Amino acid sequence: MGVVIGYDGSDHSMQALDWAMDEAELRKLPLTVCHSWQWPYGDGDQDGRDSLRRAAEHVLWHGADCARASSAGLHVRTDLYEGSTTMRLEELSADAGLLVVGSRGLGAMARAIIGSVAAHTAAHARCPVIVVRGRGALPRRSRPGPIVAGLANDDKSDAVLGFAFTEAAMRGLPLLVVHAWQQPPVAWGGMTFPALDPLAVQHAAENWLAQVLMPWREKQPKVTIKARTPESGAAQALTAVSDATLVVVGSPHGRFGSVTAAMLRHAPCPVAIVR
Missing domain, CATH: 3.40.50.12370 (Rossmann fold)
Structure with missing residues (x-):
């Protein structure tokens, strides 16, 4: 599967996407941009679920489009998953060469906080994981x-x-x-x-x-x-x-x-x- 990036459209996931693109280009591997979504209200109306799914598709499209526009010749795949983000990333890690996730290291207080997705992925992924944190963690x-x-x-x-x-x-x-x-x-x-x-x-x-x-x-x-x-x-x-x-x-x-x-x-x- 190559390099997998967990992407949610936030600033720290954009930094992680930069790093994941760099890794995929350097390793000459495809990049899979993964985004998960969940309906939080049980048996809700179908229109609400469809709206939330479309919003998730837009987030995923944005991440994949950024990767394609910023990388010459990089093969970019997408993975939209309804369910737990941590579960999906752990599943994808079984066939991945590298998994990249963002952290919340953006401010003075937040630098000491690691998100639950990053923490779980770092502990349970079945391939190497890069948690992107620090000062504007651009790879170059x-x-x-x-x-x-x-x-x-x-x-x-x-x-x-x-x-x-x-x-x-x-x-x-x-x-x-x-x-x-x-x-x-x-x-x-x-x-x-x-x-x-x-x-x-x-x-x-x-x-x-x-x-x-x-x-x-x-x-x-x-x-x-x-x-x-x-x-x-x-x-x-x-x-x-x-x-x-x-x-x-x-x-x-x-x-x-x-x-x-x-x-x-x-x-x-x-x-x-x-x-």
Whole structure:
């Protein structure tokens, strides 16, 4: 199915549409613009249902028309669905290569809020998801920053790196790989102390990251790679990269942990969730 975009005509979904068009063009995939609608009044009159459906068709037509007018040669499909938006996007994700949704990151208060559709999709989609948030999250700024990959020492690291390297290579951007670490504390006598020598923990983090990146440097020799192993929480380290074009993190299906949740609320740019 290619790239799927959940579109409702709002400002944040227009930003997501910009990003989805860019992804589809770069990946040479078709774009499916999806819009869902629901009749909220039970067994209402047919004229009312027909009117609401026509309004939904107009919203979908507008999104698809914007995509066709803005992209040369992009194959644009439409999907109008009567029912739950989250259910439909989850269904479409089973055959999609990438799903893109908007967030409500438009104002000072709203930047800390993620919509229910974006949150559910980020947790339950069966393909990678990009939640478009941040400052005017257009994919091609005049001076774009790096693609940032947040790595943990788990089974998601290869998937995160694969997606991040693809984005960096397609966009001609450097890749910054961040693996944060913290000393595990030990409690004794009502007080906590560092359990290990901090230099030893730092060297272990650096060695692990170097080994993980080694095969990727061979696979993607044209991508400029920078590695960073800060002593901090992972979410703090990732949000500190204020000029990032895209942050890529891993998450298990059906939920997301504290780092992914923090990125969806506080990242200065779009966030990709892979699994």
